[in-house]
Amino acid sequence: MDDASLEPPLERFALPQRLAAELIGAAWLLATVVGSGIMAQRLSAGNDAVALLGNTVATGASLMVLITLFGPISGAHFNPAVSLAFVLRGQLGWRLAAGYVAVQAGGAVLGVYAAHAMFAEPIFQVSTKLRDGPAQGFSEFVATFGLLMTIFGSLRFRPGATPAAVALYITAAYWFTASTAFANPAVTLARALTDSFAGVAPSSAPLFIAAQLAAVPVACGLAAWLFRGSRRTGALTG
Numbered sequence: 001m002d003d004a005s006l007e008p009p010l011e012r013f014a015l016p017q018r019l020a021a022e023l024i025g026a027a028w029l030l031a032t033v034v035g036s037g038i039m040a041q042r043l044s045a046g047n048d049a050v051a052l053l054g055n056t057v058a059t060g061a062s063l064m065v066l067i068t069l070f071g072p073i074s075g076a077h078f079n080p081a082v083s084l085a086f087v088l089r090g091q092l093g094w095r096l097a098a099g100y101v102a103v104q105a106g107g108a109v110l111g112v113y114a115a116h117a118m119f120a121e122p123i124f125q126v127s128t129k130l131r132d133g134p135a136q137g138f139s140e141f142v143a144t145f146g147l148l149m150t151i152f153g154s155l156r157f158r159p160g161a162t163p164a165a166v167a168l169y170i171t172a173a174y175w176f177t178a179s180t181a182f183a184n185p186a187v188t189l190a191r192a193l194t195d196s197f198a199g200v201a202p203s204s205a206p207l208f209i210a211a212q213l214a215a216v217p218v219a220c221g222l223a224a225w226l227f228r229g230s231r232r233t234g235a236l237t238g
Contacts (some may be wrong), residue, residue, distance in 0.1 A: 030111025037197035060171035108190035126197030
């Protein structure tokens, strides 16, 4: 199996290396999300569609690089929902998952602060962008469910394509979900700390996180059934 995946890493990488990969990757991801949002908003002359497009392209491109780079070390989760999913699948221990979640959250916040520093924005901010209502919560459920199914399916059938598959899915989900596909509790927490284009108000964050976590067991259950092959081999038939 190709190492560039979101599966648990090979044992040759020590725990500090794994945690560092998750921390750096989460920080890098949020610096991309927030920084590209600030740049896009400054250059788009008030056109939110153009700003979102710039934000989308940068995030998708960065995800492909990050998963390819850090996948062999930590599995390149950068996402508590993904780590929880691998725990439920029996592929990641609870203690390691707890460490992953801690550094994912911390790295995500550091990434937001780094983006603010690069664009000469106040480092410490709180978002005022409300994203409330059942439609937003359902969008986050769908976004997270789709992300996990993309991961599980690509690892099952085309593991080498996992970085591209995840990057392309998030690129698409930015546009087909009303919430613009946060799909990540650490991302949600960190984006509450920026009052920029990518922000989400702290009062809206609990709904997002609850919906993201609710999608985990659903995706795990469906993937366990849907992607489990039969013992029969041979050509596919109708």
